[in-house]
Amino acid sequence: FAPDKSQGYDYIIVGGGLSGLTLANRLSENPGTSVLVLEAGSTHFDDPLIDIPGNVGMVLxxxxxxxxxxxxxxxxxxxxxxxxxxxxxxxxxxxxxxxxxxxxxxxxxxxxxxxxxxxxxxxxxxxxxxxxxxxxxxxxxxxxxxxxxxxxxxxxxxxxxxxxxxxxxxxxxxxxxxxxxxxxxxxxxxxxxxxxxxxxxxxxxxxxxxxxxxxxxEAYYRPIANERPNLTVWTSAFVTKILVSDHQKEAPQSREGLLSIPGVQYQKNGETKYAYVKDRGEVILSAGFGRSSQLLELAGIGDPRILEPLGIDVKINLPGVGTGIxxxxxxxxxxxxxxxxxxxxxxxxxxxxxxxxxxxxxxxxxxxxxxxxxxxxxxxxxxxxGHRKATEMIDIQATKISRGNFSQTQKEKWNVIINGLRxxxxxxxxxxxxxxxxxxxxxxxxxxxxxxxxxxxxxxxxxxxxxxxxxxxxxxxxxxxxxxxxxxxxxxxxxxxxxxxxxxxxxxxxxxxxxxxxxxxxxxxxxxxxxxxxxxxAYHTVGSAQMLPREKGGVVSPELKVYGTNNLRVVDMSVLPLQFSSHPMGMLYGVAEKAADIIKSSISV
Ligand SMILES: Cc1cc2nc3c(=O)[nH]c(=O)nc-3n(C[C@H](O)[C@H](O)[C@H](O)COP(=O)(O)OP(=O)(O)OC[C@H]3O[C@@H](n4cnc5c(N)ncnc54)[C@H](O)[C@@H]3O)c2cc1C
The missing domain is CATH 3.30.560.10 (Glucose Oxidase, domain 3)
Incomplete structure (x- = not known):
C-alpha cells in the first residue's frame, strides 16, 4: 500500500477511554495539530445507565x-x-x-x-x-x-x-x-x-x-466535541491492525534504524478502512489492558515463541509484550x-x-x-x-525471592513490594x-x-x-x-x-x-x-506493555515509545510495571496528562 500522507493525521489514537481521550484533548489543544481517535464502542452521551451514580454496576x-x-x-x-x-x-x-x-x-x-x-x-x-x-x-x-x-x-x-x-x-x-x-x-x-x-x-x-x-x-471530550475542527473522533471504529510495511522503501527502517508505522486498519459499518499518519506522525495505542498488547502482537511486535507458532512474522523481537500482568x-x-x-x-x-x-x-x-x-x-x-508475625512473613518471602530462580526484573519488582511491607x-x-x-x-x-x-x-x-x-x-x-x-x-x-x-x-x-x-x-x-x-x-490490571528498560523486559521507554519503533507509543494501564495501593483512575489521568506533554515536546511531529 502507498498511503496518501497528505490526508493523514499527526496523531492516531486507538481507543477513546481514559487515556485516549485525555491525550486527544491535550494534543488537539494546538489547532495546527490533527488528531484522530478510533473507538470500537458507541458514544453513550446522556445515557442514564452511565451518568446516574446509583446505577453503578447495571451495565456490567x-x-x-x-x-x-x-x-x-x-x-x-x-x-x-x-x-x-x-x-x-x-x-x-x-x-x-x-x-x-x-x-x-x-x-x-x-x-x-x-x-x-x-x-x-x-x-x-x-x-x-x-x-x-x-x-x-x-x-x-x-x-x-x-x-x-x-x-x-x-x-x-x-x-x-x-x-x-x-x-x-x-x-x-x-x-x-x-x-x-x-x-x-x-x-x-x-x-x-x-x-x-x-x-x-x-x-x-x-x-x-x-x-x-x-x-x-464527559471530562476531556464532551466540552470540546464540536469545538475543534482538528479533532476527529470515530465511534464504532474497531482497529484491527497496526500497519507495518514489509517494504523497506515504503515504510523504511528509517531514522536510527527503527520501524515506522504508517497507520492503522479499522472496521466501521462493516467496511475495512485505513487511517494514516503524516510524515513524523504517530500512532498511540490506548486500547486498554489486553487490547493494546494484542495489537502489538498481531503486528509482529512481541515474543517469537508466541508469534511464530501462529504464523506471524516477527518484526520486533520484544519478549516483554504480554508479560508482567x-x-x-x-x-x-x-x-x-x-x-x-x-x-x-x-x-x-x-x-x-x-x-x-x-x-x-x-x-x-x-x-x-x-x-x-x-x-x-x-x-x-x-x-x-501483628508486627512480629508480619516481620517473620516478610523475611520468609524475601528469602524465597532472593534464593529463587526468578528473573532479575521479577526480583526487583517484588523487592519493591517487600520494601513497602517493611x-x-x-x-x-x-x-x-x-x-x-x-x-x-x-x-x-x-x-x-x-x-x-x-x-x-x-x-x-x-x-x-x-x-x-x-x-x-x-x-x-x-x-x-x-x-x-x-x-x-x-x-x-x-x-x-x-x-x-x-x-x-x-x-x-x-x-x-x-x-x-x-x-x-x-x-x-x-x-x-x-x-x-x-x-x-477489581479491574485494575497493570502490565503487558511495561515501561521498563528494554533489557529488563520493557516494552515502552520512559517516553512511552515502543522499543524498536519510530512512531508508536502505548499510553494506558498496560504500561505500568507495578500495582498501586489505590484505584487507578486518579493515578492514570496523571500518566496520560504527563504523556501528552512528553509527546508534545518530542520531535516526532
Ligand atoms: C467495572 C470496573 C470498575 C472499576 N472501578 C474503578 C473505580 O472505582 N475507580 C478507579 O479508579 N478505577 C476503576 N476501574 C479501573 C479504571 O476504570 C481503568 O483502570 C481505566 O479506565 C483504564 O484506562 P485505559 O485508558 O487503560 O483503558 P479504558 O478506559 O478501558 O479504555 C480503553 C478503550 O479502548 C477501546 N478499545 C479497545 N480495543 C480497541 C480497538 N481494537 N479499536 C478501537 N478501540 C478499542 C475500548 O472500547 C475502550 O473504550 C474500574 C474498571 C472497571 C472495568
Missing part, C-alpha cells in the same frame, strides 16, 4: 458497554474462569466503573522511576494528577455531620475531571470510623495527598452540581443489618423504591441515586497479623471498604453492609497473549491468581480482620448475622476456599 455484562472478557481457568483457584469486565465506548472503563477516586502513596510512585524510568517520580506525577481534577468542597455542615475531611492543596481546582464527596451516605456506613479506630487504625485526613494508610471517607468522580458521573468522555482481587464479607429501614443500595432492587429514587434524582439531584461508597481503610500487614506507615497492603449492599444476590427487602477486601500488592503475576491471528478472538488473560502462597495468607488474615471490624464499636448495634461466607466458614482452609470461589477482579 451488557455487550453495548462491556467487552465481557473472561480469564483462562485459574489452576490455583479451582480452575475458575473469572469475569473480566472492561468498558467499551467513549470513556472506556471510566464510563462503567465504580467511581472511586483516590491516589497511591508517594513511595509507590517514586518506585516506578526507581525501576529504571528516569523522569517518573511522585512530585511530577502529583502535579499531573492535580492538573486533571476539579474538586468541589463539600458543604461545611454536611462535612461536619459526616466527618468528611480533605486537604485543599492536594486537589486540582481547574482540571477536566469533576470530583466530590458523595452527597448520600448510608447510615450503615456511619459506625465505620469509631469501629475501626477501636482496632487501632488511624484517621487519614485526605488519601489523595500522598499518605493513605488508615481510615478515610472517600471521594468520587461525580460532579457535585449535576450529580453526574464524570467519565473521561498483575491483577488485584476483591472479595466480600456481608452482614445483614438489624434495622431493615436503613437505606442502602439494596433498595434499588425494589422497583417502587427505585422509581421513587429516580424521581427524586430527576427533580432535585438528591437521594439514593447519588449514593457512593464512602467508608474506606487501607491496612498493613502489621494490622493483619515500611507500613508509608505503604498499605489491603483496602477494606464498607459497601452498603449485598455483594452478589441479596434477599429482596433485607439490607446489608458488605466489607470488601481488596488486596493491593499481589505477588502472583501472569500474562496476556494472543491465541489467534484473528483480532476478534480474545487474548488469553492469565493473571495466575493465588499462585503465590503469601497472597493466600493475606486473603485469610484480611478476612479475619474484617470479622473483627464487624464486631467493633457501633457496628455491634447495627450489624446482624454474617450472611456470606457465614460462620460455618472458620478454618484457614475454609476461608481461602471461599475467597477462591467468590472473589472477583
Amino acid at each position: 455484562g451488557n455487550s453495548s458497554y462491556d467487552w465481557n472478557y473472561v480469564t483462562v481457568p485459574q489452576p490455583y483457584a479451582n480452575n475458575r474462569s473469572f469475569q473480566y469486565h472492561r468498558g467499551k465506548g467513549l470513556g472506556g472503563s471510566t464510563s462503567i466503573n465504580y467511581m472511586v477516586w483516590n491516589r497511591p502513596a508517594i513511595a509507590e510512585l517514586d518506585a516506578i522511576g526507581g525501576l529504571g524510568n528516569p523522569g517518573w517520580n511522585a512530585e511530577d506525577w502529583f502535579r499531573y494528577m492535580r492538573k486533571s481534577e476539579t474538586f468541589t468542597h463539600p458543604e461545611p455542615e454536611f462535612a461536619a455531620a459526616n466527618n468528611l475531611t480533605f486537604i485543599p492543596e492536594a486537589h486540582g481546582d481547574s482540571g477536566p475531571v469533576h470530583t466530590s464527596f458523595p452527597i448520600f451516605i448510608s447510615d450503615a456506613q456511619k459506625p465505620w470510623e469509631p469501629a475501626l479506630s477501636e482496632l487501632g487504625l488511624l484517621r487519614v485526613k485526605d488519601p489523595l495527598a500522598g499518605h493513605n494508610v488508615g481510615i478515610w471517607m472517600g471521594q468520587s468522580n461525580v460532579n457535585n452540581k449535576t450529580q453526574k458521573r464524570f467519565s473521561s468522555s 498483575i491483577d488485584q482481587l476483591l472479595w466480600g464479607v456481608s452482614y445483614e443489618l438489624k434495622n431493615s429501614s436503613i437505606v442502602t443500595l439494596d433498595d434499588i432492587k425494589i422497583p417502587e423504591l427505585k422509581a421513587a429514587a429516580l424521581a427524586e434524582y430527576d427533580a432535585n439531584k438528591t437521594g439514593l441515586m447519588t449514593i457512593g461508597v464512602t467508608a474506606y481503610s487501607l491496612v498493613t500487614l502489621d494490622d493483619l497479623v 515500611n507500613p506507615s508509608e505503604v498499605g497492603l489491603v483496602e477494606i471498604s464498607g459497601f452498603p449492599a449485598f455483594f452478589t444476590t441479596a434477599k429482596i427487602g433485607k439490607k446489608y453492609l458488605t466489607f470488601l477486601g481488596h488486596y493491593q500488592f499481589p505477588f502472583s503475576s501472569g500474562t496476556v497473549h494472543i491465541v489467534s491471528k484473528d483480532v476478534n478472538v480474545q487474548p488469553a488473560m492469565d493473571p495466575h491468581y493465588f499462585e503465590d502462597n503469601f497472597d493466600s495468607q493475606v486473603f485469610i488474615e484480611s478476612t479475619k480482620l474484617i470479622r473483627k471490624m464487624a464486631r467493633a464499636g457501633g457496628f455491634a448495634d447495627v450489624l446482624g448475622d454474617e450472611i456470606d461466607p457465614g460462620m460455618r466458614v472458620q478454618s484457614d482452609e475454609e476461608i481461602l476456599e471461599y475467597v477462591k470461589n467468590f472473589s472477583a477482579t
Whole structure:
C-alpha cells in the first residue's frame, strides 16, 4: 500500500477511554495539530445507565458497554474462569466503573522511576494528577455531620475531571470510623495527598452540581466535541491492525534504524478502512489492558515463541509484550443489618423504591441515586497479623525471592513490594471498604453492609497473549491468581480482620448475622476456599506493555515509545510495571496528562 500522507493525521489514537481521550484533548489543544481517535464502542452521551451514580454496576455484562472478557481457568483457584469486565465506548472503563477516586502513596510512585524510568517520580506525577481534577468542597455542615475531611492543596481546582464527596451516605456506613479506630487504625485526613494508610471517607468522580458521573468522555471530550475542527473522533471504529510495511522503501527502517508505522486498519459499518499518519506522525495505542498488547502482537511486535507458532512474522523481537500482568482481587464479607429501614443500595432492587429514587434524582439531584461508597481503610500487614508475625512473613518471602530462580526484573519488582511491607506507615497492603449492599444476590427487602477486601500488592503475576491471528478472538488473560502462597495468607488474615471490624464499636448495634461466607466458614482452609470461589477482579490490571528498560523486559521507554519503533507509543494501564495501593483512575489521568506533554515536546511531529 502507498498511503496518501497528505490526508493523514499527526496523531492516531486507538481507543477513546481514559487515556485516549485525555491525550486527544491535550494534543488537539494546538489547532495546527490533527488528531484522530478510533473507538470500537458507541458514544453513550446522556445515557442514564452511565451518568446516574446509583446505577453503578447495571451495565456490567451488557455487550453495548462491556467487552465481557473472561480469564483462562485459574489452576490455583479451582480452575475458575473469572469475569473480566472492561468498558467499551467513549470513556472506556471510566464510563462503567465504580467511581472511586483516590491516589497511591508517594513511595509507590517514586518506585516506578526507581525501576529504571528516569523522569517518573511522585512530585511530577502529583502535579499531573492535580492538573486533571476539579474538586468541589463539600458543604461545611454536611462535612461536619459526616466527618468528611480533605486537604485543599492536594486537589486540582481547574482540571477536566469533576470530583466530590458523595452527597448520600448510608447510615450503615456511619459506625465505620469509631469501629475501626477501636482496632487501632488511624484517621487519614485526605488519601489523595500522598499518605493513605488508615481510615478515610472517600471521594468520587461525580460532579457535585449535576450529580453526574464524570467519565473521561464527559471530562476531556464532551466540552470540546464540536469545538475543534482538528479533532476527529470515530465511534464504532474497531482497529484491527497496526500497519507495518514489509517494504523497506515504503515504510523504511528509517531514522536510527527503527520501524515506522504508517497507520492503522479499522472496521466501521462493516467496511475495512485505513487511517494514516503524516510524515513524523504517530500512532498511540490506548486500547486498554489486553487490547493494546494484542495489537502489538498481531503486528509482529512481541515474543517469537508466541508469534511464530501462529504464523506471524516477527518484526520486533520484544519478549516483554504480554508479560508482567498483575491483577488485584476483591472479595466480600456481608452482614445483614438489624434495622431493615436503613437505606442502602439494596433498595434499588425494589422497583417502587427505585422509581421513587429516580424521581427524586430527576427533580432535585438528591437521594439514593447519588449514593457512593464512602467508608474506606487501607491496612498493613502489621494490622493483619501483628508486627512480629508480619516481620517473620516478610523475611520468609524475601528469602524465597532472593534464593529463587526468578528473573532479575521479577526480583526487583517484588523487592519493591517487600520494601513497602517493611515500611507500613508509608505503604498499605489491603483496602477494606464498607459497601452498603449485598455483594452478589441479596434477599429482596433485607439490607446489608458488605466489607470488601481488596488486596493491593499481589505477588502472583501472569500474562496476556494472543491465541489467534484473528483480532476478534480474545487474548488469553492469565493473571495466575493465588499462585503465590503469601497472597493466600493475606486473603485469610484480611478476612479475619474484617470479622473483627464487624464486631467493633457501633457496628455491634447495627450489624446482624454474617450472611456470606457465614460462620460455618472458620478454618484457614475454609476461608481461602471461599475467597477462591467468590472473589472477583477489581479491574485494575497493570502490565503487558511495561515501561521498563528494554533489557529488563520493557516494552515502552520512559517516553512511552515502543522499543524498536519510530512512531508508536502505548499510553494506558498496560504500561505500568507495578500495582498501586489505590484505584487507578486518579493515578492514570496523571500518566496520560504527563504523556501528552512528553509527546508534545518530542520531535516526532
Ligand atoms: C467495572 C470496573 C470498575 C472499576 N472501578 C474503578 C473505580 O472505582 N475507580 C478507579 O479508579 N478505577 C476503576 N476501574 C479501573 C479504571 O476504570 C481503568 O483502570 C481505566 O479506565 C483504564 O484506562 P485505559 O485508558 O487503560 O483503558 P479504558 O478506559 O478501558 O479504555 C480503553 C478503550 O479502548 C477501546 N478499545 C479497545 N480495543 C480497541 C480497538 N481494537 N479499536 C478501537 N478501540 C478499542 C475500548 O472500547 C475502550 O473504550 C474500574 C474498571 C472497571 C472495568
